[in-house]
Amino acid sequence: MCNHSPCAGSTEPAQGSRPSLELADVIRAYRAAYEQQHTLTPTEGAVLDAVERCRTAALGGHVNVCLRCGFVSEPSYNSCHDRHCPKCPAVAQAKWIAGRLQRVLPTHYFHVVFTLPAQLRGLARANPQVVYDLLFRCASETLLDLGQDPARLGGELGVTLVLHTWTQKLVFHPHVHGIVTGGALSPDGSRWQSARPGFLFPVHVLGKLFRGKLLDALRRAQLRGKLRVHDSARFAALLAGLYRKRWCIYCKRPFGGADQVIQYLGQYTHRVAISNHRLVALDERGVTFRTKTGELVTLDGVTFLGRWLGHILPPRFRKIRHYGLLSPRHATTRLELARQLLPPTSDSAVPDTIPPEESSTSNLCTAKWREVIRILTGIDFNACPCCGAHQLERRPLPRPLTIARAPPRAA
Numbered sequence: 001m002c003n004h005s006p007c008a009g010s011t012e013p014a015q016g017s018r019p020s021l022e023l024a025d026v027i028r029a030y031r032a033a034y035e036q037q038h039t040l041t042p043t044e045g046a047v048l049d050a051v052e053r054c055r056t057a058a059l060g061g062h063v064n065v066c067l068r069c070g071f072v073s074e075p076s077y078n079s080c081h082d083r084h085c086p087k088c089p090a091v092a093q094a095k096w097i098a099g100r101l102q103r104v105l106p107t108h109y110f111h112v113v114f115t116l117p118a119q120l121r122g123l124a125r126a127n128p129q130v131v132y133d134l135l136f137r138c139a140s141e142t143l144l145d146l147g148q149d150p151a152r153l154g155g156e157l158g159v160t161l162v163l164h165t166w167t168q169k170l171v172f173h174p175h176v177h178g179i180v181t182g183g184a185l186s187p188d189g190s191r192w193q194s195a196r197p198g199f200l201f202p203v204h205v206l207g208k209l210f211r212g213k214l215l216d217a218l219r220r221a222q223l224r225g226k227l228r229v230h231d232s233a234r235f236a237a238l239l240a241g242l243y244r245k246r247w248c249i250y251c252k253r254p255f256g257g258a259d260q261v262i263q264y265l266g267q268y269t270h271r272v273a274i275s276n277h278r279l280v281a282l283d284e285r286g287v288t289f290r291t292k293t294g295e296l297v298t299l300d301g302v303t304f305l306g307r308w309l310g311h312i313l314p315p316r317f318r319k320i321r322h323y324g325l326l327s328p329r330h331a332t333t334r335l336e337l338a339r340q341l342l343p344p345t346s347d348s349a350v351p352d353t354i355p356p357e358e359s360s361t362s363n364l365c366t367a368k369w370r371e372v373i374r375i376l377t378g379i380d381f382n383a384c385p386c387c388g389a390h391q392l393e394r395r396p397l398p399r400p401l402t403i404a405r406a407p408p409r410a411a
Contacts (some may be wrong), residue, residue: 007110019277019279024051024052024053024054026282026304027048029282029301030301031052033302034306037302043312050080050082051080051086054087054088055077056077057399059078060397061397062075064384064397067389069384073385083272083319084272084273084311084313085315086272087276093375097266100266103331104193105158105181106342107182107183109196111163111177111181111253112179112200112249112250112251113249113251115248116131116172117242118239125310134214134221135174136176136321138214138217139210140324144156146206148184148187154186154193155186155187156334158322159323159326161176161177161178161179162269162320166311167293167313170273170307170308172310172311180200182197183342189334191341198250198253201251202204203251207246207247207248210247210249212243222235247367269319279289284302286301287300314400
C-alpha cells in the first residue's frame, strides 16, 4: 500500500510553486485597519470575503482517495471563483480563448485603446456603471461608424472590447482595449473590404469622434438624472473644457497571425488588477509589489487596499463585449459570410500551449476544470499520483459552521 503522501514523481503541483505572498495575506493583515477608516460597500465586502477565503477551509474542500493503492491526497480547498481573485481566472480565461478561436476570422487585426481622460476619473468613481457603459458604447460606435463610412471601408467591422481600470501601480485609469478586424463586410454581404495592413483609421479622427460621442453621452445622462454630479454648472464647464482638448487614441496592429490575436487579447480579458506573483513583501513599511517593467512600489497597507478596491466592478457588469460582426447575433450569419469571402490562412488558429491531439477548441469550451488543466498543462488530476490509476474517489471535508475570517493558508 502506498504511503498517504505524494510520491516521488507525483504530478501534483509542488507546494513551493505557489507565490510566497498572496493578496489574501494582505487582506488579512490590513482589512481591519482599512474598515476603521473607510466604509465598505456590500460589493467590496463580498469581494474581500471571497478572496480572503479562497482555497481555505472556510469554503470547504475534499481529499482524493485511490481505491486501488490507498493513496490519500492532501486536503484540497475550494476556490471562490470571484472574477477579481488573482487565483481563479486561469480556467475561465482558457475557455474564453477557446470560444473566441471558433469565431476568429482569417485576416489581420488591430489593437485599439480608448482611454477616459484624467478629468473624468472622479466622475467614473462616483458613477462606475454609467460611465463604464458609456465608455463601451462610445468606443464601439466610433469604430463601427468609421468602418461604415463609404469613404473608408464601407462595411461592418468586428470588434471586441475589454475594460481595464488600472495602471501597473494600481492607479485608477479606466480604458478599454479593443481588437478590431482589419477589414469590413459590405452591407449586402457580398464583399470583404480589407484595410491596409498597417493602417486602420487616422488616430486624430478616432480621437475627435470618440470625444464628441462620449461628452455628448455624458451630458445627456446628466440631464436625464442618470449621472450624479455635485454641481451642474461645474460639470458643464468641465465638458466644455474637454471639447477643446485633443484626445489621443492608441492604435497598433498586433504581431502574429489571426490565431495569435485571440491569444493576445486573452492576456487582457481575465487579467486582474494585480497578480500574486507581483507581490514582493509585506512588512512594517506596508506592501511592496513589482510593476511589469520591474520597478518596485511600496504603499502602506490601507492605501494599497484602497487602490485595489477601486478596481472592483459593479455587480453583474460585463467587462468583455462584442460588436459588429463579432456580436452574438451575427455568429452564424454575417460572421460566416465574411469567413467565406476571406481566403483561408495557414495559421493554425490553435493556441501553442494546447497539444495537437487536443486541437479542437470545443474540447476546452465544454470541458470541466480538471480537463482544462490536463489539456493546458498535462497534469491529470483524475489520475492517482502514486499508481496512475483513474480510481480516485472524492471525499468531502467537513465545512466549518462559522468562520469570521479565513484562516491563514498552510505554509
